[in-house]
Amino acid sequence: MDQKNYDVILDKLPEAESRPEVLFRQAGDGFLQVEYGSIPRFNLVDSFRVLTVNGAVKAKNIKGLYETVPGIRTNMFHFDPEVLSVKKLIEEIEEEENKLEHVEDIEFESRLISLPIAFEDSETKKAVEKYVKEVRPGAPNVINGYNIEYMAMCNGCSVQGIKDMVCATEWYNSGNGFWPGGGFFWPLDPRYAIVVPKYNPPRTWTPEGTVGIGGPCLYVYPTPTGGGYQLFGRTIPIFQFAQKHPLFKESPTFFKAGDRIKFHEVTEEEILYIYKHVHEETDYVYDIKTDKFKVKDWLEFYNKPEVQKEVQELLARQEAGTKAAPRV
Amino acid sequence: MLKIINGGIETVVEDWPGRIGYLDNGMSSSGAFDNVALGLANVLVGNQPGEAGIEIAGGYFQAEFETDAVISVTGTDMKPTLNNQPIPLWESIKVNKGDVIKFSHFAEFGFRAYIGVAGGIDVPLVLGSKSTCLFGSYGGYEGRKLQKDDVLKFGKPSKDLDSLKGRKLKPEAIPEYSREWVLRAIPGPNTSPDYLTKEGMDYLFANSHKVQLNSNRSAVRLAEASELSFARPDGGVAGSHPSNVLDHAYAIRGSLNICGNTPILLIADGPTLGGYMSALHVINADLWKIGQGTPGRDFIKFVFCTQEEAVEARKQQREWLSEKSLA
Numbered sequence: 321m322d323q324k325n326y327d328v329i330l331d332k333l334p335e336a337e338s339r340p341e342v343l344f345r346q347a348g349d350g351f352l353q354v355e356y357g358s359i360p361r362f363n364l365v366d367s368f369r370v371l372t373v374n375g376a377v378k379a380k381n382i383k384g385l386y387e388t389v390p391g392i393r394t395n396m397f398h399f400d401p402e403v404l405s406v407k408k409l410i411e412e413i414e415e416e417e418n419k420l421e422h423v424e425d426i427e428f429e430s431r432l433i434s435l436p437i438a439f440e441d442s443e444t445k446k447a448v449e450k451y452v453k454e455v456r457p458g459a460p461n462v463i464n465g466y467n468i469e470y471m472a473m474c475n476g477c478s479v480q481g482i483k484d485m486v487c488a489t490e491w492y493n494s495g496n497g498f499w500p501g502g503g504f505f506w507p508l509d510p511r512y513a514i515v516v517p518k519y520n521p522p523r524t525w526t527p528e529g530t531v532g533i534g535g536p537c538l539y540v541y542p543t544p545t546g547g548g549y550q551l552f553g554r555t556i557p558i559f560q561f562a563q564k565h566p567l568f569k570e571s572p573t574f575f576k577a578g579d580r581i582k583f584h585e586v587t588e589e590e591i592l593y594i595y596k597h598v599h600e601e602t603d604y605v606y607d608i609k610t611d612k613f614k615v616k617d618w619l620e621f622y623n624k625p626e627v628q629k630e631v632q633e634l635l636a637r638q639e640a641g642t643k644a645a646p647r648v
Numbered sequence: 649m650l651k652i653i654n655g656g657i658e659t660v661v662e663d664w665p666g667r668i669g670y671l672d673n674g675m676s677s678s679g680a681f682d683n684v685a686l687g688l689a690n691v692l693v694g695n696q697p698g699e700a701g702i703e704i705a706g707g708y709f710q711a712e713f714e715t716d717a718v719i720s721v722t723g724t725d726m727k728p729t730l731n732n733q734p735i736p737l738w739e740s741i742k743v744n745k746g747d748v749i750k751f752s753h754f755a756e757f758g759f760r761a762y763i764g765v766a767g768g769i770d771v772p773l774v775l776g777s778k779s780t781c782l783f784g785s786y787g788g789y790e791g792r793k794l795q796k797d798d799v800l801k802f803g804k805p806s807k808d809l810d811s812l813k814g815r816k817l818k819p820e821a822i823p824e825y826s827r828e829w830v831l832r833a834i835p836g837p838n839t840s841p842d843y844l845t846k847e848g849m850d851y852l853f854a855n856s857h858k859v860q861l862n863s864n865r866s867a868v869r870l871a872e873a874s875e876l877s878f879a880r881p882d883g884g885v886a887g888s889h890p891s892n893v894l895d896h897a898y899a900i901r902g903s904l905n906i907c908g909n910t911p912i913l914l915i916a917d918g919p920t921l922g923g924y925m926s927a928l929h930v931i932n933a934d935l936w937k938i939g940q941g942t943p944g945r946d947f948i949k950f951v952f953c954t955q956e957e958a959v960e961a962r963k964q965q966r967e968w969l970s971e972k973s974l975a
Binding site: 324325326327328345346347348349350351353355358360361362386387388389390391392393394395396398401402406455494495496497498499500501502504515516517518519520521522524534535536537542543544545546548561571572573577642647648 | 668669670671672673674675781783784785786791834835836837839840841842846849850853862866867869872883884885886887888889891892893894895896897898899902903907908909910912919920921922923924926929930931932952955958959962963
């Protein structure tokens with residue numbers, strides 16, 4: 321075959337009201353990716369939309385649709401193409417898209433989870449050491465055996481500045497993925513939106529509870545795995561397959577789409593103590609509060625001139641920092 | 649029952665299609681790396697093609713049967729023996745209590761062998777599947793690869809053992825192995841013109857990509873593609889490298905991601921979501937070949953395929969992995 325067709329956009333919905341353009345991308349036999357906006361942007365409004373439409377499509381119990389996997393500005397539909405044609409699936413999704421005009425009206429139940437973090441701990445340092453030894457000797461994102469100085473460089477701030485930003489904002493989960501129970505968390509306060517490139521190539525090992533950032537997204541590694549985010553610290557368990565601790569009684573995973581987490585700094589000893597009290601003693605009490613997240617209120621905060629002014633200052637520091645930092 | 653004497657390099661219990669429906673919780677499907685070899689092994693011993701069997705990667709597996717059974721060995725020819733006598737591949741044989749089965753290492757072609765057992769492997773269902781997820785440490789036999797002194801239980805055979813032994817495949821039903829594995833693939837979701845250039849996409853389809861030694865059950869890494877041309881100077885808000893995207897779900901199993909300049913195929917236990925672009929997707933019916941690609945030796949070549957061809961190929965594979973393939 322000489323003329324290969326690389327055009328993978330099977331259909332589109334035009335931009336309307338608060339909805340960006342919706343692109344339906346071919347993603348394999350049995351996979352369809354729905355993407356919001358033709359120009360990738362980091363805007364949590366897209367995630368609020370993804371989760372709302374996702375819920376509506378799933379409620380239809382469409383025959384042949386196995387599952388959906390929401391991301392920050394995309395949703396992946398996994399289906400049996402022998403039962404459900406991609407054309408029919410697109411029609412079903414479009415019907416729900418057209419019903420949701422005003423994203424500002426969305427409100428949802430959200431848990432606020434307080435998580436301790438030990439910055440620059442010895443376990444995550446081992447992962448970086450292994451990477452430099454086995455995968456990429458001389459990696460430019462590893463400075464003094466770790467990633468946090470490189471992160472500071474990219475964001476035009478100090479190492480302490482990175483720690484402060486991580487703890488200053490609540491982080492919102494747009495959906496679980498990557499490894500069992502891991503959530504993809506985004507800063508709700510745009511003034512603390514750290515941005516860093518990912519590893520090139522990725523790591524082969526990361527310890528349980530490692531916290532990393534890639535692009536603007538924060539991830540907690542639930543089990544020892546590979547990964548490509550820059551590492552700066554370790555938090556407490558978020559996954560327990562043995563389901564011994566009461567928190568994991570219903571499911572071995574903890575995070576849910578729509579959750580928020582907030583970090584506070586502790587020592588590595590305290591983190592290790594909590595591991596013992598989650599996995600062995602099973603008596604650690606997680607700090608969780610539930611309230612209603614209102615998109616309208618968040619937008620009001622986000623769009624305040626004083627907030628936006630600080631965002632512009634951050635962006636300028638990041639632009640200069642990224643230019644000065646070596647490319648991975 | 650089967651008592652393990654030597655677990656070998658990496659031997660795991662896997663079924664097919666694995667654990668479907670948990671991607672949105674970060675749980676990949678796992679499942680047999682080569683579902684064709686597993687499927688045919690099962691058909692030979694009278695099981696459903698997706699029943700759990702034993703997947704042997706690399707080799708050196710050794711075990712003793714503690715009950716009479718009917719088994720079949722498929723996949724790469726690891727020169728299996730029973731009580732030190734060679735046994736044939738791609739047919740069912742009767743084994744007796746006390747018999748010892750022993751494998752050497754992977755052959756000239758292929759990397760994984762499978763043992764099918766009449767009645768299947770009896771391990772608990774975890775979220776609907778018997779498959780082992782090595783990276784999550786759950787499913788299969790205690791969530792891990794098999795080791796010395798483990799004891800695997802068998803399920804109930806579909807017929808009496810004597811009527812299941814001596815079953816063979818039609819010669820044309822035995823898969824052809826190679827050192828260059830040709831995989832049919834559908835472009836998307838990140839292609840030209842917005843992520844790679846047309847030349848970049850052509851590069852992926854035109855070249856043979858060597859399977860790297862640091863491949864495992866979650867990802868098969870291919871040789872670095874330094875000539876791969878991107879359509880963007882960087883990843884915008886997602887990071888400085890043009891292969892970076894804002895985190896999205898991966899079409900797993902079968903997605904070819906571009907991570908920096910390294911193309912990586914995501915399979916069995918792989919990540920469900922992440923921040924690298926996905927250029928193409930290996931069709932469901934050709935996933936099995938990835939499991940036979942020998943790290944450090946074999947090559948993978950992608951051939952352009954349409955949605956319609958991919959759906960047709962699924963139907964053909966279902967026919968292939970059925971009793972119609974028996975001689």
